[in-house]
Amino acid sequence: MSPGRTDWVEAATRTLRGADPQTLTVRTPDGVRIAPLYTEADFPTDGDPMGFPGLAHFARHSRPQGSTAGWEIRQAHRCDADTSATNRAILDDLAHGVDGLLLYDPPSDPEGLAALLDGVHPEMVGLHLRPGADWEDTVAAARSLWRGRPGVGGTLGIDPLGRLARTGTLRTDPDAALATAAEVAREVQADLPGFRTVTVDSTVFADAGATDALEIALALAGGVAHLRAMVAAGFEVAGAGAQIEFTASVGPDQFAGVAKLRALRRTWGRVMEASGAPDTPMALHAVTSWSMLTRRDPWVNMLRTTLACFSAAGGGAQAVTVTPFDAAVRQPSELGRRIARNTESILALETHLPRVIDPGGGSWYLDDLTEQMSQRAWALFGEIEAAGGLTAALLGSLASTLVSDRRARQSDDYDHRRRLITGVTAFADPSEELLEGPPADPRPGSDPDPDPIVEIDPLLPHRWAQPFEELRDRADALARHGTPPTVDLIDPAGEVASGPSRDAAAEFFAVAGISPGDGESPIVCICPGAGEEPTPATVAELSAAAVVFVAAQPDPGLTAAGAAGFIHPEASLTEVLGRALDIWEARS
Template sequence: MSDISAMKQQSFPIPSFEEWKQEVEKSLKGKPFEKLYSTTYENITIKPIYTRQDIESLVHVEQYPGFPGYVRGTKPNGYIREPWKVSQEISASSPTEWNEIVKHDLERGQTEIHIVLERLGFPVTSVDDIEAMFSGISLDKYSLRIDAGAQSLSFLALLAAYLQKQQIPFDSVRGTIGMDPVGALAEKGQLSTPLAALYDVMADVTKWAKENMQGVKTVIVRGEPYHNGGANTVQELAFAFATAVEYIRACLDRGLVIDAIAPQIHFSFAIGSNFFMEIAKLRAARLVWSNIVQAFGGSESSQKIAMHARTSYFTKTVYDPYVNMLRATVEAFAATIGGADSLHVSPFDEAIGRADEFSRRIARNTQLILLEEAHIANVIDPAGGSYYVETLTAQVAEEAWKLFQQIEEKGGIVKALQDGFVQAEVENVAEQRKNNVKKRKEKIVGTNFYANLAEAPVQKASENNENDEKQLSSSALNEENVAQLQAGFGEKRWIETAIFMAVRRATAQEIEAALKADEASVSVKPIKQWRLAEPFEQLRKASEAHLEKHGARPTVHLINIGSIPNYKARADFITGFFEAGGMAVVKSEGIHTAEKAVSEAINANGTHYIICGSDESYTDIVPAIAKALKQANSNVKLYVAGKQAPDVEQSFVQAGVDGFIHIGSNCYETIVSFMKEMGVDLNE
């Protein structure tokens, strides 16, 4: 026992950074230490180790949660008293179906009612629709999150008319019913209503809510249009904050004060796959926003940011979609560690179609497991004090502030969008992402790596959003209602007039028609919304269409040289390489002579062949196979697996080899080239 007690009192000496570095350099076996450094899409250099010295100059490290500038959280107790809201977005095909789904999900752990009107699945046109949607749902028990798009006037008016009809006090409603016209402009490229008119509505709605719905925020600032365009973390933050400042100035010009508008803004950020970067993003967002509001003269309370997070649509895949569960789990974990106030976890089939009961349950339960079983809410600011996360937080905040200032110098976010600055910045990073995916430097499991061609696809019923839009645009307008609305709007009484007319059965379309002005609205180049997996998904779809049309996938044939250990590594690499594009790979047994290889290749009747083996085995057999095969059929294409020395490659090419496929090859471009040569229609 005395020996054990003595052991407990002993401690290992703390190694210095130099001692650690010396050991690392030994393990690198001559490679430079800088080999361990990496650079992110934000152009931030990531070191292999962080120490106390990295955070010594960071003031916010010594701050407590709940105190300015709120890096460690806006509440002293974190999630302990009030956890984040489980805010799953819900869509349906009709108001009654939506009502049933919401009731079902609220009973099973959802804590906030979340709607994105453009993805709702049906048009909300009248008070009757609102009544059908919220029938039997106690709005005083659950907060709302309504993303109304470019303008929220019509939905808010219909909801207010419903509340009056049901004699439900306005001040019992809490949450967010918000508009984001600049976000809609960036996403779509144009608006149906001039920005000045939308800012008039924003200011009026904000004033009205302060007096009547004190628990409701009225402005949303979304980072998703930039994230889903391929933007990096710094860009998403900077463009979001530039948008928020645009709204602040517009409302200040219309008579509001900073302490009235800043607390009404609710941010929404996408959470991508870089775990620590996303944690740092949310923490940096609190710091930057605090500084911005402080610069406008806002109080400490007004400097607190409200943040919704949603796991990334950008990172999700159509093929092997169950891997999306893992992606969403990691992203949700980052969002909660980062301190989001509410969270939507993407259903694993989000990229395929509308979620069903199973995919909704898995997404919702991901949050509940983090809360109830992983006990994330029991620790205040879990990332606080981490040398790496604290350093990364400061770096992200600094770079986001610099880019934000650049946009301000250009005249603000709208001017920057009009000039194409924002689009160019996003496209630059998007191209980097695309190239890394195409070269498989960025791995997407189940898509450009480990594709499973035998997997049965997840089937979804077709949605009728187009029909909904046609029905919405073709519904008859009551011109008298439109005229009365226009008269009220002309007197700068937007929300009051809209509610008054909604009570008298005016529709959402009539309210929106009355808002439109003769003057042209601003238009910009839209930021294309896409997903990282799309390039390879398009190849897979083209291959499947070819299979359906011709009875076989586009096919490559392997000529494996020697014994299994000699060719297996490269044969496996080539198989995964081409299966990423949905192509079939036909493998041969180990071949030891050029004559045998050529004979089997001719009998296979293929068009594209790849020789797989070791560099040593290639020396004599590759030139012999190339010469004989090209003599037998000059139209076939012959490639060699693996990068060779320049002189070796030159000799192989002279013998008839068409190219080399290796880890540095552009997988996407190679497959596209092969498919075109095989006559595959890539536009199907």
């Protein structure tokens, strides 16, 4: 007889020295509960509550063949610079496995668009536009070039509410912009039948700090806003739904990413069911997260984007865009683009991931995660709709408040090391040299509309590593002036410290580029060994000649004796390390 749950609980309790195994339960930033073990009892599968791939509510996939249909390898290009250079990069991508182009800020005239795509066979590649403020001219250029050409398809990328969120500007009233988008969608159906007109890009919210459930909720609200506008323009609901492609962000947590895409499809399926078109599947494009990228130790970004790409493919995205690993450091290099597209090619061709209809099928954990995420997203969607929908949420304070609240909570988790960033807040290398290259541009599509009539505070992109990289930048500036910051790590007797406490303190200070010193630093950190405790007298004596930190839990007695701060597992990185750098900057 095979072991059961009771056997596991008994074994886990012994391993935990009598503690309840449920203490291993954790919660995501959305409050989703993740248990240490899942069985049929956690998510009963009688009746197949998650449904089947290709059938409403489409949680498991939009297509019956699921992941075996593969996905489009969609490479992004910013097109507002040198057209000939961008064209060369596009042709290079197409020659090496890319089958979809994501074109930010493409030319708005037929001649410019044709020059950008010179040498491209449009029938052989998905063409996905993300126009700027002059989107109507860009759509007209696309109609001029591709009208009546069989086999040409993609997306026109009309996304006025996403643009308002990203840039804080619109040249027209948002409701008028939605109505115009709906009219354009109706007009181009005959000319460009292979194109979806509308994009609901929720990555702007994720980039600004939204959690998974909040991003889903805001995406649903954006989709509903377009549905209403298109139905008012004469579309049937199913036809309107078929005109929309959703773009969502995926991060380095592979299980959360799979569940997120499942929950997005599932909740949109509920919207379509309530609207009278339950059999209309979602078109879903996933982009690896901008907020997870780092400037420091950017090579780790390759691992992050690989995990994100895996979760996008495993979660049933029909198209995936991998952000180049060096995008936060510099304008993406040829190496960055090559690694991005090869990440997808290897996952598609060498891992056999597309040989399984639903890679996550049968996982009680994923099903439960999907269910919880769906419930939280649906509740937030209801809150946004009750407040007047996405337009009202953007023009008022609701959207920015929801996003900033979750950004603050997640930032606090990173600052107190409840969540770690490899190469930045864990295993940082103070001697690392930054990559070289042209400085990174602002995020694509962030240029404001000229002469706007609507202006709000934009939702600015934020990388989780940014506050800690700024600490490193301060340390680099000190080093350039000949005073690289150091800290003397000593034991309570004043000797050079050793052991786990010393190593933990060294790693803590390394986050800010502060290296162990040689006894001449204006900063010392007392690192007690096993059974050792620093005394107020020791702290007071050391404080006469240096600023003293202690690698221990906060102690009021040591603070009163002059301790400037404490290094412990939940100490604030920005507070303690910022104070240490202040001391060095004052000294220099």
